[in-house]
Every structure is written in structure tokens, then in C-alpha cells.
Amino acid sequence: xxxxxxxxxxxxxxxxxxxxxxxxxxxxxxxxxxxxxxxxxxxxxxxxxxxxxxxxxxxxxxxxxxxxxxxxxxxxxxxxxxxxxxxxxxxxxxxxxxxxxxxxxxxxxxxx
Amino acid sequence: xxxxxxxxxxxxxxxxxxxxxxxxxxxxxxxxxxxxxxxxxxxxxxxxxxxxxxxxxxxxxxxxxxxxxxxxxxxxxxxxxxxxxxxxxxxxxxxxxxxxxxxxxxxxxxxxxxxxxxxxxxxxxxxxxxxxxxxxxxxxxxxxxxxxxxxxxxxxxxxxxxxxxxxxxxxxxxxxxxxxxxxxxxxxxxxxxxxxxxxxxxxxxxxxxxxxxxxxxxxxxxxxxxxxxx
Numbered sequence: 180x181x182x183x184x185x186x187x188x189x190x191x192x193x194x195x196x197x198x199x200x201x202x203x204x205x206x207x208x209x210x211x212x213x214x215x216x217x218x219x220x221x222x223x224x225x226x227x228x229x230x231x232x233x234x235x236x237x238x239x240x241x242x243x244x245x246x247x248x249x250x251x252x253x254x255x256x257x258x259x260x261x262x263x264x265x266x267x268x269x270x271x272x273x274x275x276x277x278x279x280x281x282x283x284x285x286x287x288x289x290x291x
Numbered sequence: 292x293x294x295x296x297x298x299x300x301x302x303x304x305x306x307x308x309x310x311x312x313x314x315x316x317x318x319x320x321x322x323x324x325x326x327x328x329x330x331x332x333x334x335x336x337x338x339x340x341x342x343x344x345x346x347x348x349x350x351x352x353x354x355x356x357x358x359x360x361x362x363x364x365x366x367x368x369x370x371x372x373x374x375x376x377x378x379x380x381x382x383x384x385x386x387x388x389x390x391x392x393x394x395x396x397x398x399x400x401x402x403x404x405x406x407x408x409x410x411x412x413x414x415x416x417x418x419x420x421x422x423x424x425x426x427x428x429x430x431x432x433x434x435x436x437x438x439x440x441x442x443x444x445x446x447x448x449x450x451x452x453x454x455x456x457x458x459x460x461x462x463x464x465x466x467x468x469x470x471x472x473x474x475x476x477x478x479x480x481x482x483x484x485x486x487x488x489x490x491x492x493x494x495x496x497x498x499x500x501x502x503x504x505x506x507x508x509x510x511x512x513x514x515x516x517x518x519x520x521x
Contacts, residue, residue: 282357
């Protein structure tokens with residue numbers, strides 16, 4: 180099995196991400212479900228990185244030439260989903276903070 | 292609805308204006324006895340909050356509210372409005388705290404509100420006194436908003452305006468930062484609400500304050516969202 184440098188870099192990156200996830204899970208920053216989902220995702224990523232030929236048979240179905248392209252497409256899909264989710268969460272937090280700050284301002288500082 | 296014998300107050304969002312804000316408040320107090328609600332939006336410079344609190348101790352017509360963190364002009368305006376409605380006021384006049392708006396126009400706003408109008412906008416002479424970049428930006432934004440929202444407003448970005456309590460739920464804004472005035476204009480246009488415009492002085496003390504080119508771009512990006520939203 181011949182590895183190219185990019186595969187090695189990606190493998191180390193995935194292992195690093197798994198380590199980061201583990202640390203956060205140990206500290207209680209993330210839930211068990213969050214931890215499991217992301218461990219599965221990164222493990223699958225490692226597996227495909229080591230055995231890219233496993234996906235080669237699906238490339239024709241998607242009219243794609245390289246496994247890397249398929250990986251990029253799926254990565255963008257996942258990233259897009261995460262961006263939308265984050266945006267919604269940030270907006271909700273923003274609204275909650277605004278409500279909280281307004282209530283504090285009205286209760287604590289109004290003299291009338 | 293007549294506003295005779297019912298309360299009107301001035302809402303002044305303040306952020307880092309320091310001495311300029313205290314000067315503006317003193318100028319307002321010198322020409323009118325209308326209560327002022329100054330909302331300090333988490334100021335971090337110029338000892339702004341303490342300066343406002345010092346005037347508050349001396350002036351019974353001034354109430355100072357304080358945001359513990361900076362939320363933006365729109366949020367400060369909303370805090371002021373909610374406090375005003377909770378305290379029995381029937382209408383509010385918004386002014387900038389950096390001295391851009393002359394308090395001598397407050398009486399005109401009051402008169403027009405008392406004639407039964409729900410929304411009164413001040414408009415500046417968009418002629419030579421306004422810096423050319425702002426004049427151009429204001430003109431572009433006005434053209435876009437007027438064509439999309441069917442509203443003919445002489446000065447889209449003027450922050451000197453008055454509304455009454457009944458109209459507030461219809462035009463309440465989501466913009467927490469700059470863009471409040473444009474969002475209100477888009478809502479008025481969509482709902483075809485009536486409004487009155489009065490001329491106000493054009494005063495520019497600091498060309499770097501207020502709506503920047505970047506803010507203007509953000510406002511333009513929000514226009515399609517306001518167009519789609521009900």
C-alpha cells in the first residue's frame with residue numbers, strides 16, 4: 180500500500196481532531212451523543228483516508244474522477260450544515276443576551 | 292389619537308460619547324422639560340456612564356438606563372421604548388447623543404404628534420453640508436428602498452424621529468446595530484403607514500462617527516431579507 184503525503188497529513192489531522200474531541204468529552208464540555216457522532220465521522224474519515232480505493236466504485240455513479248473530489252463535496256456539505264446550525268444558535272443566543280441585558284437595564288437602572 | 296396631556300419622552304442612545312452626550316442632554320434640558328431616557332449602551336470610554344449618572348442626580352427629568360454590554364444602537368432604542376411604555380409614556384422622540392440633532396426641533400415634533408400623527412421623521416438637507424460619501428450612500432439607499440418598498444422618504448438614514456406607542460408593535464425593528472432607520476422605513480413602506488416629515492438642521496461634528504461605508508453595505512445586504520420577511 181502506497182501512501183502519499185496528503186494522506187499522511189490528513190490522517191494526523193483526523194487523529195488530532197479525535198484527541199481534541201476526547202479532551203472536551205473528558206472535561207464534560209460536550210455530550211456523549213455529540214462525542215459519539217464526531218468520533219464516528221472522524222473514524223470513517225481515517226478509514227477512507229487509509230483505504231481510498233473502497234470508494235472508487237462509487238465515483239462513476241457521481242461522475243467524479245478522484246476520491247479526493249468526493250471527499251471535498253461531502254466535506255462542503257457537512258460544513259454547510261454546521262454553518263447553518265451555528266448561525267441559528269448564535270442568533271438565538273444573541274436574542275437571549277439582548278433580552279437579558281434589556282431586563283437588567285430596566286430593573287437596575289431605572290429610577291422611576 | 293390626541294397626545295394632549297399624555298407623556299412624550301426623548302430617547303437618547305449613548306455609546307462612548309462622554310462629554311458630547313452630557314452636552315447634548317444639557318442642551319435638550321435648556322429648551323424643553325420633556326423627560327429624557329438616556330440608554331448607555333455599555334460604554335467603555337470617556338467615563339460616559341458616570342457622567343450621565345452625575346447629571347441624573349441633579350436632573351429629575353433624566354433617567355439613565357445602562358446596558359452591561361454593548362448591544363448596538365437599535366437595541367438601546369428598544370430598551371428605551373420598552374421602559375417608556377412601561378412607565379406610561381404615549382410617544383417617544385429619538386435623538387442621537389453626539390449633538391447631530393438640534394433640540395430646537397423637539398417642539399415641532401411634539402406639535403405634529405399632538406395633531407394625531409403616529410410617525411414623524413426629521414429630514415436633513417442632503418445638500419452641501421453632508422459629506423459627499425454619505426450623501427451618495429444615502430441617495431443610493433433611498434433609491435433602492437423607495438423602489439422596493441414603495442416609500443418616498445426624503446432622508447432615509449435620519450435618526451431624529453418620533454413614534455407613538457400604538458405604532459411601535461407594527462414597526463418594531465430587529466436590527467440591533469445600525470440599519471434601524473432603514474428597517475423602520477421598509478416596514479412603513481410595506482404596511483403603507485402614513486408619516487409626516489419635518490426639516491431639521493444638518494449638523495456634522497465628526498465625519499468618522501455614525502454610519503460608515505461598511506455599515507451601509509451591511510444595510511444594503513439586509514434589504515432583500517426585509518423584502519422577503521413579512
